[in-house]
Amino acid sequence: MAEPLVVLDGVNKYFGDLHVLKDINLTVAPGEVVVVIGPSGSGKSTLCRAINRLETIESGTITIDGEELPQEGKALARLRSDVGMVFQAFNLFAHKTILQNVTLGPMKVRGVKKAGAQQRAKELLERVGVAHQAAKYPAQLSGGQQQRVAIARSLAMDPKIMLFDEPTSALDPEMINEVLDVMVELAESGMTMIVVTHEMGFARKAAHRVVFMADGEIVETAEPEEFFTNPQSERAKDFLGKILTH
Amino acid sequence: MRELFEQFDVWAAFWMTIKLSLWSALWALVLGTLLAIMRVGPVRILNVVGSAYVNVVRNTPLTLVVLFSLTVLGTRLGIQIADQNSPTFLTDEAVRWAIFGLSVYHAAFVCEALRSGVNTVPVGQAEAARSIGLGFGQSLRHIVLPQAFRGAVAPLASVAIALIKNTTVATIIGVAQTSYFMAEAIEFRPDLIWELFALIALFFLAITLPIGVGLTSLSRKVAVKR
Numbered sequence: 001m002a003e004p005l006v007v008l009d010g011v012n013k014y015f016g017d018l019h020v021l022k023d024i025n026l027t028v029a030p031g032e033v034v035v036v037i038g039p040s041g042s043g044k045s046t047l048c049r050a051i052n053r054l055e056t057i058e059s060g061t062i063t064i065d066g067e068e069l070p071q072e073g074k075a076l077a078r079l080r081s082d083v084g085m086v087f088q089a090f091n092l093f094a095h096k097t098i099l100q101n102v103t104l105g106p107m108k109v110r111g112v113k114k115a116g117a118q119q120r121a122k123e124l125l126e127r128v129g130v131a132h133q134a135a136k137y138p139a140q141l142s143g144g145q146q147q148r149v150a151i152a153r154s155l156a157m158d159p160k161i162m163l164f165d166e167p168t169s170a171l172d173p174e175m176i177n178e179v180l181d182v183m184v185e186l187a188e189s190g191m192t193m194i195v196v197t198h199e200m201g202f203a204r205k206a207a208h209r210v211v212f213m214a215d216g217e218i219v220e221t222a223e224p225e226e227f228f229t230n231p232q233s234e235r236a237k238d239f240l241g242k243i244l245t246h
Numbered sequence: 247m248r249e250l251f252e253q254f255d256v257w258a259a260f261w262m263t264i265k266l267s268l269w270s271a272l273w274a275l276v277l278g279t280l281l282a283i284m285r286v287g288p289v290r291i292l293n294v295v296g297s298a299y300v301n302v303v304r305n306t307p308l309t310l311v312v313l314f315s316l317t318v319l320g321t322r323l324g325i326q327i328a329d330q331n332s333p334t335f336l337t338d339e340a341v342r343w344a345i346f347g348l349s350v351y352h353a354a355f356v357c358e359a360l361r362s363g364v365n366t367v368p369v370g371q372a373e374a375a376r377s378i379g380l381g382f383g384q385s386l387r388h389i390v391l392p393q394a395f396r397g398a399v400a401p402l403a404s405v406a407i408a409l410i411k412n413t414t415v416a417t418i419i420g421v422a423q424t425s426y427f428m429a430e431a432i433e434f435r436p437d438l439i440w441e442l443f444a445l446i447a448l449f450f451l452a453i454t455l456p457i458g459v460g461l462t463s464l465s466r467k468v469a470v471k472r
Contacts, residue, residue: 054373072288074381081379091374094470095393105378108388139471150374157378 005030011060022216033193035203038213044196048165052083081109084154084162088169090146092138099134102156124152128182144175164195212236247441259427266413273349278356303354312347316419344416355405363398396468403461407454
Protein backbone atom coordinates (compact mmCIF):
# COMPACT_ATOMS: atom_id res chain seq x y z
CA MET A 1 0.00 0.00 0.00
CA ALA A 2 1.19 3.53 -0.75
CA GLU A 3 1.99 6.03 2.04
CA PRO A 4 -1.31 6.76 3.78
CA LEU A 5 -2.71 10.25 3.16
CA VAL A 6 -4.66 10.62 6.38
CA VAL A 7 -3.89 8.90 9.65
CA LEU A 8 -5.96 9.29 12.80
CA ASP A 9 -4.25 7.70 15.75
CA GLY A 10 -5.96 7.35 19.12
CA VAL A 11 -8.10 10.46 18.64
CA ASN A 12 -10.29 11.53 21.57
CA LYS A 13 -12.61 14.49 21.69
CA TYR A 14 -14.95 15.76 24.40
CA PHE A 15 -17.73 18.33 24.35
CA GLY A 16 -17.71 19.11 28.07
CA ASP A 17 -18.47 15.77 29.73
CA LEU A 18 -19.63 14.19 26.50
CA HIS A 19 -17.05 11.87 24.99
CA VAL A 20 -17.82 12.35 21.28
CA LEU A 21 -14.80 10.65 19.71
CA LYS A 22 -13.48 7.57 21.51
CA ASP A 23 -10.02 6.43 20.60
CA ILE A 24 -10.50 6.72 16.85
CA ASN A 25 -7.98 5.02 14.57
CA LEU A 26 -8.42 5.45 10.85
CA THR A 27 -6.07 5.34 7.90
CA VAL A 28 -6.98 6.56 4.42
CA ALA A 29 -4.83 5.76 1.41
CA PRO A 30 -4.39 8.08 -1.59
CA GLY A 31 -7.27 7.69 -4.03
CA GLU A 32 -9.42 5.92 -1.47
CA VAL A 33 -13.05 6.84 -0.96
CA VAL A 34 -14.22 6.26 2.61
CA VAL A 35 -17.85 6.67 3.55
CA VAL A 36 -18.62 7.27 7.22
CA ILE A 37 -22.14 6.35 8.26
CA GLY A 38 -23.93 6.00 11.55
CA PRO A 39 -26.84 7.31 13.58
CA SER A 40 -27.02 11.01 14.47
CA GLY A 41 -24.89 11.89 17.44
CA SER A 42 -22.43 9.12 16.61
CA GLY A 43 -19.60 11.63 16.14
CA LYS A 44 -19.19 11.22 12.40
CA SER A 45 -19.49 14.95 11.61
CA THR A 46 -17.11 15.79 14.43
CA LEU A 47 -14.65 13.29 13.01
CA CYS A 48 -14.87 14.92 9.60
CA ARG A 49 -14.44 18.43 11.03
CA ALA A 50 -11.52 17.37 13.22
CA ILE A 51 -9.52 16.33 10.15
CA ASN A 52 -9.02 19.97 9.12
CA ARG A 53 -9.11 21.13 12.71
CA LEU A 54 -12.43 22.96 12.62
CA GLU A 55 -12.80 20.93 15.82
CA THR A 56 -9.85 20.56 18.14
CA ILE A 57 -9.10 17.20 19.72
CA GLU A 58 -8.10 16.42 23.29
CA SER A 59 -5.68 13.59 22.61
CA GLY A 60 -4.26 11.50 19.79
CA THR A 61 -2.79 12.69 16.52
CA ILE A 62 -4.13 13.49 13.07
CA THR A 63 -1.61 13.36 10.26
CA ILE A 64 -2.24 14.56 6.72
CA ASP A 65 0.26 13.58 4.02
CA GLY A 66 2.90 12.88 6.64
CA GLU A 67 2.40 16.17 8.47
CA GLU A 68 0.73 16.37 11.87
CA LEU A 69 -2.03 18.98 12.16
CA PRO A 70 -0.38 22.10 13.55
CA GLN A 71 -1.79 24.68 15.98
CA GLU A 72 -3.95 27.52 14.64
CA GLY A 73 -1.75 29.77 12.48
CA LYS A 74 -0.01 30.02 9.11
CA ALA A 75 1.03 26.36 8.94
CA LEU A 76 -2.53 25.23 9.63
CA ALA A 77 -3.93 27.61 7.00
CA ARG A 78 -1.48 26.17 4.46
CA LEU A 79 -2.46 22.63 5.35
CA ARG A 80 -6.16 23.45 5.18
CA SER A 81 -5.69 24.83 1.69
CA ASP A 82 -4.78 21.26 0.66
CA VAL A 83 -7.86 19.78 2.33
CA GLY A 84 -11.15 20.54 0.59
CA MET A 85 -14.24 20.76 2.76
CA VAL A 86 -17.86 20.60 1.68
CA PHE A 87 -20.41 21.53 4.34
CA GLN A 88 -23.97 20.46 4.93
CA ALA A 89 -25.08 24.11 4.76
CA PHE A 90 -22.97 24.87 1.61
CA ASN A 91 -21.48 28.00 3.25
CA LEU A 92 -20.87 29.81 -0.01
CA PHE A 93 -19.62 33.35 0.61
CA ALA A 94 -22.94 35.17 0.57
CA HIS A 95 -21.64 38.58 -0.55
CA LYS A 96 -19.61 37.24 -3.47
CA THR A 97 -20.69 36.00 -6.89
CA ILE A 98 -20.41 32.35 -7.80
CA LEU A 99 -17.29 33.07 -9.86
CA GLN A 100 -15.71 35.07 -6.99
CA ASN A 101 -16.49 32.25 -4.58
CA VAL A 102 -14.36 29.93 -6.68
CA THR A 103 -11.54 32.37 -7.50
CA LEU A 104 -11.03 33.80 -3.99
CA GLY A 105 -8.98 30.92 -2.58
CA PRO A 106 -6.60 30.52 -5.54
CA MET A 107 -6.03 34.30 -5.70
CA LYS A 108 -5.61 35.04 -1.98
CA VAL A 109 -4.02 31.81 -0.79
CA ARG A 110 -2.09 30.58 -3.82
CA GLY A 111 -1.35 33.95 -5.39
CA VAL A 112 -2.81 32.97 -8.77
CA LYS A 113 -3.44 35.92 -11.13
CA LYS A 114 -7.07 36.94 -11.63
CA ALA A 115 -7.29 35.90 -15.28
CA GLY A 116 -5.85 32.47 -14.58
CA ALA A 117 -8.07 31.94 -11.55
CA GLN A 118 -11.17 32.91 -13.53
CA GLN A 119 -10.26 30.64 -16.41
CA ARG A 120 -9.83 27.69 -14.05
CA ALA A 121 -12.98 28.61 -12.10
CA LYS A 122 -15.04 28.58 -15.29
CA GLU A 123 -13.70 25.15 -16.18
CA LEU A 124 -14.60 23.84 -12.74
CA LEU A 125 -18.06 25.41 -12.82
CA GLU A 126 -18.50 23.79 -16.22
CA ARG A 127 -17.46 20.46 -14.74
CA VAL A 128 -20.08 20.67 -11.96
CA GLY A 129 -22.69 22.02 -14.38
CA VAL A 130 -23.30 25.56 -13.12
CA ALA A 131 -21.13 27.59 -15.50
CA HIS A 132 -24.08 29.68 -16.69
CA GLN A 133 -24.71 30.90 -13.11
CA ALA A 134 -21.22 32.40 -12.66
CA ALA A 135 -22.37 36.02 -12.30
CA LYS A 136 -25.14 35.29 -9.80
CA TYR A 137 -25.04 35.38 -6.01
CA PRO A 138 -25.42 32.22 -3.89
CA ALA A 139 -28.91 33.13 -2.65
CA GLN A 140 -30.13 33.13 -6.29
CA LEU A 141 -29.21 29.47 -6.76
CA SER A 142 -30.98 26.30 -5.68
CA GLY A 143 -29.48 24.21 -2.89
CA GLY A 144 -28.19 21.61 -5.31
CA GLN A 145 -26.52 24.25 -7.45
CA GLN A 146 -24.98 25.92 -4.40
CA GLN A 147 -23.53 22.62 -3.20
CA ARG A 148 -22.02 21.94 -6.61
CA VAL A 149 -20.44 25.40 -6.52
CA ALA A 150 -19.08 24.58 -3.06
CA ILE A 151 -17.45 21.48 -4.52
CA ALA A 152 -15.95 23.57 -7.33
CA ARG A 153 -14.68 26.09 -4.76
CA SER A 154 -12.83 23.31 -2.96
CA LEU A 155 -11.51 21.77 -6.17
CA ALA A 156 -10.08 25.14 -7.21
CA MET A 157 -7.46 24.70 -4.50
CA ASP A 158 -6.31 21.38 -6.05
CA PRO A 159 -6.78 19.60 -2.73
CA LYS A 160 -5.05 16.34 -1.85
CA ILE A 161 -8.19 15.16 -0.16
CA MET A 162 -11.84 16.22 0.02
CA LEU A 163 -13.98 16.04 3.14
CA PHE A 164 -17.76 15.96 2.78
CA ASP A 165 -19.81 16.64 5.90
CA GLU A 166 -23.33 15.40 5.10
CA PRO A 167 -23.31 17.19 1.74
CA THR A 168 -26.85 16.23 0.75
CA SER A 169 -28.64 16.37 4.10
CA ALA A 170 -29.90 19.93 3.62
CA LEU A 171 -31.11 19.36 0.07
CA ASP A 172 -34.57 18.82 -1.33
CA PRO A 173 -34.89 15.19 -2.51
CA GLU A 174 -34.93 16.07 -6.21
CA MET A 175 -31.58 17.83 -5.91
CA ILE A 176 -29.68 15.11 -4.11
CA ASN A 177 -28.73 13.20 -7.23
CA GLU A 178 -27.24 16.16 -9.08
CA VAL A 179 -24.78 16.56 -6.19
CA LEU A 180 -24.12 12.83 -5.82
CA ASP A 181 -23.42 12.58 -9.56
CA VAL A 182 -20.67 15.17 -9.20
CA MET A 183 -19.27 13.28 -6.21
CA VAL A 184 -19.31 9.96 -8.03
CA GLU A 185 -17.51 11.55 -10.97
CA LEU A 186 -14.96 12.98 -8.53
CA ALA A 187 -14.44 9.59 -6.88
CA GLU A 188 -13.94 7.95 -10.28
CA SER A 189 -11.34 10.60 -11.18
CA GLY A 190 -9.21 9.29 -8.30
CA MET A 191 -9.82 11.95 -5.67
CA THR A 192 -9.23 10.86 -2.07
CA MET A 193 -12.50 11.42 -0.24
CA ILE A 194 -13.92 11.06 3.23
CA VAL A 195 -17.69 11.34 3.01
CA VAL A 196 -20.07 11.53 5.95
CA THR A 197 -23.47 10.70 4.49
CA HIS A 198 -26.69 8.78 4.80
CA GLU A 199 -26.74 8.06 1.07
CA MET A 200 -26.36 4.29 0.87
CA GLY A 201 -26.59 4.42 -2.92
CA PHE A 202 -23.50 6.59 -3.08
CA ALA A 203 -21.66 4.33 -0.65
CA ARG A 204 -22.44 1.28 -2.81
CA LYS A 205 -21.54 3.00 -6.04
CA ALA A 206 -18.40 4.94 -5.14
CA ALA A 207 -16.96 3.91 -1.78
CA HIS A 208 -14.01 1.58 -1.31
CA ARG A 209 -14.71 1.28 2.37
CA VAL A 210 -17.56 1.97 4.75
CA VAL A 211 -16.81 3.04 8.30
CA PHE A 212 -19.71 2.59 10.66
CA MET A 213 -19.72 4.78 13.76
CA ALA A 214 -21.92 4.69 16.84
CA ASP A 215 -21.60 6.51 20.16
CA GLY A 216 -18.26 8.05 19.20
CA GLU A 217 -16.61 4.78 18.25
CA ILE A 218 -15.75 3.08 15.00
CA VAL A 219 -17.79 -0.07 15.36
CA GLU A 220 -17.19 -1.70 12.03
CA THR A 221 -15.18 -1.19 8.85
CA ALA A 222 -15.90 -3.14 5.68
CA GLU A 223 -16.26 -2.98 1.92
CA PRO A 224 -19.65 -1.51 1.02
CA GLU A 225 -21.22 -4.67 -0.40
CA GLU A 226 -19.99 -6.71 2.54
CA PHE A 227 -21.22 -4.11 5.04
CA PHE A 228 -24.70 -3.71 3.61
CA THR A 229 -25.38 -7.40 3.00
CA ASN A 230 -23.54 -8.94 5.91
CA PRO A 231 -22.98 -6.53 8.79
CA GLN A 232 -21.06 -8.08 11.70
CA SER A 233 -21.96 -5.95 14.71
CA GLU A 234 -25.36 -5.78 16.40
CA ARG A 235 -25.27 -1.95 16.24
CA ALA A 236 -24.78 -2.03 12.47
CA LYS A 237 -27.48 -4.65 11.96
CA ASP A 238 -29.88 -2.59 14.04
CA PHE A 239 -29.00 0.63 12.17
CA LEU A 240 -29.29 -0.94 8.73
CA GLY A 241 -32.51 -2.64 9.71
CA LYS A 242 -34.02 0.72 10.55
CA ILE A 243 -32.97 2.53 7.38
CA LEU A 244 -33.19 -0.20 4.77
CA THR A 245 -36.66 -1.57 5.51
CA HIS A 246 -38.35 1.39 3.80
CA MET B 247 -34.19 85.47 11.30
CA ARG B 248 -32.08 87.71 9.05
CA GLU B 249 -30.92 89.68 12.07
CA LEU B 250 -29.36 86.56 13.52
CA PHE B 251 -27.30 86.05 10.41
CA GLU B 252 -26.29 89.73 10.39
CA GLN B 253 -25.21 89.85 14.00
CA PHE B 254 -23.59 86.39 14.33
CA ASP B 255 -21.43 84.33 12.05
CA VAL B 256 -24.04 81.60 11.79
CA TRP B 257 -22.52 79.96 8.72
CA ALA B 258 -19.13 79.61 10.40
CA ALA B 259 -20.83 77.93 13.39
CA PHE B 260 -22.72 75.53 11.12
CA TRP B 261 -19.58 74.79 9.16
CA MET B 262 -17.68 73.99 12.37
CA THR B 263 -20.42 71.55 13.41
CA ILE B 264 -20.11 69.83 10.05
CA LYS B 265 -16.31 69.70 10.28
CA LEU B 266 -16.43 68.25 13.80
CA SER B 267 -18.99 65.66 12.65
CA LEU B 268 -17.04 64.53 9.59
CA TRP B 269 -13.64 64.23 11.24
CA SER B 270 -15.02 62.57 14.36
CA ALA B 271 -17.09 60.14 12.31
CA LEU B 272 -14.03 59.18 10.28
CA TRP B 273 -11.77 58.59 13.30
CA ALA B 274 -14.53 56.88 15.28
CA LEU B 275 -15.05 54.49 12.36
CA VAL B 276 -11.34 53.66 12.15
CA LEU B 277 -10.87 53.27 15.89
CA GLY B 278 -14.19 51.48 16.33
CA THR B 279 -13.27 48.96 13.60
CA LEU B 280 -9.96 48.25 15.31
CA LEU B 281 -11.76 47.77 18.63
CA ALA B 282 -14.28 45.43 17.02
CA ILE B 283 -11.46 43.35 15.52
CA MET B 284 -9.83 43.21 18.95
CA ARG B 285 -13.07 42.06 20.52
CA VAL B 286 -13.92 39.32 18.01
CA GLY B 287 -10.33 38.14 17.50
CA PRO B 288 -8.74 35.01 18.98
CA VAL B 289 -6.23 36.85 21.20
CA ARG B 290 -7.49 36.84 24.78
CA ILE B 291 -5.58 39.91 25.97
CA LEU B 292 -6.95 41.99 23.06
CA ASN B 293 -10.48 40.80 23.88
CA VAL B 294 -10.02 42.07 27.42
CA VAL B 295 -8.52 45.41 26.37
CA GLY B 296 -11.25 45.94 23.78
CA SER B 297 -14.11 45.19 26.10
CA ALA B 298 -12.56 47.26 28.93
CA TYR B 299 -12.27 50.22 26.55
CA VAL B 300 -15.88 49.93 25.44
CA ASN B 301 -17.23 49.54 28.95
CA VAL B 302 -15.27 52.45 30.39
CA VAL B 303 -15.80 54.89 27.54
CA ARG B 304 -19.43 54.02 26.86
CA ASN B 305 -20.34 54.60 30.50
CA THR B 306 -18.54 57.93 30.84
CA PRO B 307 -20.45 61.12 30.03
CA LEU B 308 -19.30 62.68 26.77
CA THR B 309 -18.89 66.06 28.48
CA LEU B 310 -16.34 64.47 30.77
CA VAL B 311 -14.45 62.87 27.88
CA VAL B 312 -14.25 66.11 25.90
CA LEU B 313 -13.30 68.20 28.91
CA PHE B 314 -10.69 65.64 29.96
CA SER B 315 -9.19 65.68 26.47
CA LEU B 316 -8.42 69.40 26.41
CA THR B 317 -7.81 70.17 30.06
CA VAL B 318 -5.91 67.07 31.18
CA LEU B 319 -4.31 65.68 28.02
CA GLY B 320 -3.88 69.05 26.33
CA THR B 321 -3.28 71.62 29.06
CA ARG B 322 -2.05 69.62 32.07
CA LEU B 323 0.03 67.02 30.25
CA GLY B 324 1.00 69.52 27.55
CA ILE B 325 0.28 67.26 24.59
CA GLN B 326 -0.05 69.52 21.55
CA ILE B 327 -1.91 68.30 18.51
CA ALA B 328 -2.15 71.57 16.56
CA ASP B 329 0.52 73.66 14.86
CA GLN B 330 2.09 75.82 17.58
CA ASN B 331 3.20 78.56 15.17
CA SER B 332 -0.25 79.06 13.77
CA PRO B 333 -1.90 82.36 14.79
CA THR B 334 -5.04 80.35 15.59
CA PHE B 335 -3.16 77.85 17.75
CA LEU B 336 -5.48 77.96 20.77
CA THR B 337 -8.63 77.61 18.69
CA ASP B 338 -7.08 74.78 16.69
CA GLU B 339 -6.10 72.96 19.86
CA ALA B 340 -9.65 73.15 21.18
CA VAL B 341 -11.10 71.97 17.86
CA ARG B 342 -8.70 69.05 17.60
CA TRP B 343 -9.19 67.95 21.18
CA ALA B 344 -12.93 68.14 20.62
CA ILE B 345 -12.55 65.87 17.57
CA PHE B 346 -10.31 63.59 19.65
CA GLY B 347 -12.86 63.36 22.48
CA LEU B 348 -15.79 62.81 20.13
CA SER B 349 -13.90 60.12 18.19
CA VAL B 350 -12.72 58.24 21.25
CA TYR B 351 -16.21 58.31 22.72
CA HIS B 352 -18.15 57.26 19.62
CA ALA B 353 -15.61 54.58 18.69
CA ALA B 354 -17.04 52.51 21.54
CA PHE B 355 -20.48 52.70 19.94
CA VAL B 356 -19.12 52.01 16.45
CA CYS B 357 -17.40 48.93 17.89
CA GLU B 358 -20.63 47.62 19.34
CA ALA B 359 -22.59 48.35 16.15
CA LEU B 360 -19.98 46.44 14.15
CA ARG B 361 -20.03 43.58 16.62
CA SER B 362 -23.78 43.30 16.15
CA GLY B 363 -23.00 43.23 12.44
CA VAL B 364 -20.49 40.42 12.95
CA ASN B 365 -23.21 38.47 14.73
CA THR B 366 -25.32 38.59 11.57
CA VAL B 367 -22.61 36.57 9.77
CA PRO B 368 -23.19 32.82 10.21
CA VAL B 369 -20.29 30.83 11.71
CA GLY B 370 -20.21 28.70 8.55
CA GLN B 371 -18.90 31.68 6.54
CA ALA B 372 -15.75 31.89 8.64
CA GLU B 373 -15.40 28.09 8.67
CA ALA B 374 -15.60 27.97 4.89
CA ALA B 375 -13.04 30.77 4.67
CA ARG B 376 -10.64 28.91 6.96
CA SER B 377 -11.20 25.65 5.14
CA ILE B 378 -9.93 27.06 1.84
CA GLY B 379 -6.79 28.15 3.65
CA LEU B 380 -7.46 31.82 4.43
CA GLY B 381 -5.75 32.97 7.62
CA PHE B 382 -7.57 34.76 10.42
CA GLY B 383 -6.81 38.23 9.05
CA GLN B 384 -7.71 37.26 5.49
CA SER B 385 -11.01 35.67 6.39
CA LEU B 386 -11.82 38.75 8.48
CA ARG B 387 -10.94 41.11 5.63
CA HIS B 388 -12.49 39.23 2.71
CA ILE B 389 -15.41 37.37 4.27
CA VAL B 390 -16.51 38.41 7.74
CA LEU B 391 -16.01 42.20 7.85
CA PRO B 392 -17.57 42.99 4.44
CA GLN B 393 -20.70 41.14 5.54
CA ALA B 394 -20.54 42.59 9.04
CA PHE B 395 -20.40 46.18 7.71
CA ARG B 396 -23.46 45.50 5.56
CA GLY B 397 -25.30 44.14 8.57
CA ALA B 398 -24.14 47.08 10.68
CA VAL B 399 -25.26 49.96 8.43
CA ALA B 400 -28.53 50.51 10.30
CA PRO B 401 -26.99 50.59 13.82
CA LEU B 402 -24.09 52.68 12.45
CA ALA B 403 -26.65 55.20 11.18
CA SER B 404 -27.90 55.65 14.75
CA VAL B 405 -24.34 56.22 15.94
CA ALA B 406 -23.76 58.79 13.18
CA ILE B 407 -26.90 60.73 14.09
CA ALA B 408 -26.02 60.67 17.78
CA LEU B 409 -22.50 61.84 16.96
CA ILE B 410 -23.70 64.81 14.91
CA LYS B 411 -25.97 66.00 17.70
CA ASN B 412 -23.30 65.30 20.31
CA THR B 413 -20.88 67.75 18.64
CA THR B 414 -22.82 70.41 20.56
CA VAL B 415 -20.92 69.29 23.67
CA ALA B 416 -17.81 70.98 22.20
CA THR B 417 -19.19 74.25 23.59
CA ILE B 418 -17.79 73.17 26.96
CA ILE B 419 -14.23 73.68 25.67
CA GLY B 420 -15.11 76.80 23.70
CA VAL B 421 -15.31 75.45 20.17
CA ALA B 422 -17.39 77.92 18.19
CA GLN B 423 -19.92 75.58 16.66
CA THR B 424 -23.70 75.67 16.51
CA SER B 425 -24.53 75.37 20.21
CA TYR B 426 -21.82 77.93 21.06
CA PHE B 427 -23.49 80.37 18.71
CA MET B 428 -26.81 79.46 20.28
CA ALA B 429 -25.58 80.26 23.79
CA GLU B 430 -24.28 83.63 22.59
CA ALA B 431 -27.48 84.46 20.78
CA ILE B 432 -29.63 83.60 23.80
CA GLU B 433 -27.55 85.97 25.87
CA PHE B 434 -27.40 88.89 23.47
CA ARG B 435 -30.64 88.58 21.50
CA PRO B 436 -33.24 86.99 23.79
CA ASP B 437 -35.86 88.78 21.68
CA LEU B 438 -35.10 86.39 18.82
CA ILE B 439 -35.35 83.24 20.87
CA TRP B 440 -38.15 81.64 18.78
CA GLU B 441 -36.32 82.19 15.53
CA LEU B 442 -33.10 80.98 17.09
CA PHE B 443 -34.44 77.65 18.28
CA ALA B 444 -36.33 77.06 15.04
CA LEU B 445 -33.19 77.79 13.02
CA ILE B 446 -31.00 75.42 15.00
CA ALA B 447 -33.53 72.62 15.12
CA LEU B 448 -33.95 72.95 11.35
CA PHE B 449 -30.20 72.90 10.80
CA PHE B 450 -29.74 69.62 12.67
CA LEU B 451 -32.82 68.13 11.08
CA ALA B 452 -31.48 69.09 7.66
CA ILE B 453 -28.34 67.03 8.24
CA THR B 454 -29.53 64.12 10.33
CA LEU B 455 -32.80 63.36 8.57
CA PRO B 456 -31.22 62.66 5.14
CA ILE B 457 -28.47 60.64 6.81
CA GLY B 458 -31.04 58.51 8.62
CA VAL B 459 -33.20 57.98 5.55
CA GLY B 460 -30.21 57.49 3.26
CA LEU B 461 -28.45 54.95 5.46
CA THR B 462 -31.63 53.01 6.13
CA SER B 463 -32.26 52.60 2.42
CA LEU B 464 -28.58 51.78 1.93
CA SER B 465 -28.80 49.09 4.61
CA ARG B 466 -31.62 47.48 2.63
CA LYS B 467 -29.73 47.76 -0.63
CA VAL B 468 -26.48 46.22 0.63
CA ALA B 469 -28.11 43.61 2.87
CA VAL B 470 -26.57 40.19 2.24
CA LYS B 471 -29.20 37.78 0.94
CA ARG B 472 -28.97 34.34 2.46
